[in-house]
Amino acid sequence: MGLTRLSLRTSISPxxxxxxxxxxxxCPHRRALSRxxxxxxxxxxxxxxxxDIVDSGPDEKLIARxxxxxxxxHCIPLFRSRDTSLSSIYRMVEDLCAGHSLMLGYECEYMWYHAEERWNLSKVPDPEESDPVLYALLASMVESLVRAFNYKLALGLRRNGDKYLEDDRHxxxxxxxxxxxxxxxxxxxxTLDLLSDEQRSMSGAADTNFSKRNILANTGDLYNV
Structure with a gap:
């Protein structure tokens, strides 16, 4: 009995x-999140x-709401197993529209380490978004993620956490x-301008995956490693 209790006490639930x-x-609204x-x-x-997120303007507090x-x-296994790539991309679009570059980087990192096949970017389902601006933002974000993820893969980084930095596998x-x-x-x-004043003064700050759809946005935080 003692051994059984010890096993139960020391075992780690997935x-x-x-x-x-x-x-x-x-968490705020913890009861609603628990349900x-x-x-x-x-x-x-x-x-x-x-x-409406498109017209929010820079507002980092909006993301908390x-x-x-x-x-x-992001760190709760049950949430990770039930979350989807499309939901993550919606959140990134919200971060971008609200000018919350830190959260955009965090969300991208979270998605990067989802190495399950269903999280491959090629498998992101069509959101069939009725709002044309939001639809364009989602499509541009997916394309920018493909470019950013392939950049990281070329460095030898892998979505499962492996690193190949010294051989041809990179x-x-x-x-x-x-x-x-x-x-x-x-x-x-x-034209939808999501650039900050600082970004607007920088040459080449606008991501071409967005600008081809008449959206000015900077996605440098997608490349954080």
């Missing part, structure tokens, strides 16, 4: 229940942005590819 509870306790995580239908969580506790959720690797739907998303009618 869900890390105690750690997850501790993280949820420091979201524990309610199993549908299994994959959906995060869709409001078109529309993505409550996201940094803690140049011989399967590259991320753009999902077919993103290539067909059209430019928006009116």
């Amino acid at each position: 869900l890390r229940i105690r750690t997850s509870i501790s993280r949820l306790r420091i 979201m995580l524990l309610w199993p239908f549908p299994w994959y969580l959906k995060h869709a942005s409001s078109p 529309i993505q409550p506790g996201i940094r803690q959720l 140049i011989d690797f399967p590259r991320e590819t753009v999902p077919a739907w993103a290539e067909h998303v059209k430019p928006i009618d009116k």
Whole structure:
């Protein structure tokens, strides 16, 4: 009996229940987040942005309101297993529109370390977004992530945490590819400028994956390693 109790006490749950509870306790709206995580239908969580996010302007506090506790959720296994690549990209678009470059970098890093096949960028499903501006932002973000991830892969970094820095494996690797739907998303009618004053003064600050759709945005934080 003593050995059994010891085994139960020292074994590590793949869900890390105690750690997850501790993280949820420091989240805002922790009861609502707990219900979201524990309610199993549908299994994959959906995060869709409001078109109003496009007109929010620089507002880092906005992200805390529309993505409550996201940094803690990133570390909770149950959330990670139920989250989706498309939801993560929606959050990145929100970070970009709100001018929260730090959160954009965090969310990109979170996505990078999702090495499951369903998180391959080529498998990001078509959001079929009805708002043309938001649709263009999502498509441009996916294309920019493909470029950023392939840059990291070329350095010898891998999404599962492996590193190949001293042999040919850093140049011989399967590259991320753009999902077919993103290539067909059209430019928006009116220019959307998401650059900060500092970025606007820098040559080449605008990401071409966005500018081809009439959106001015800087995605340098996607390349953090």
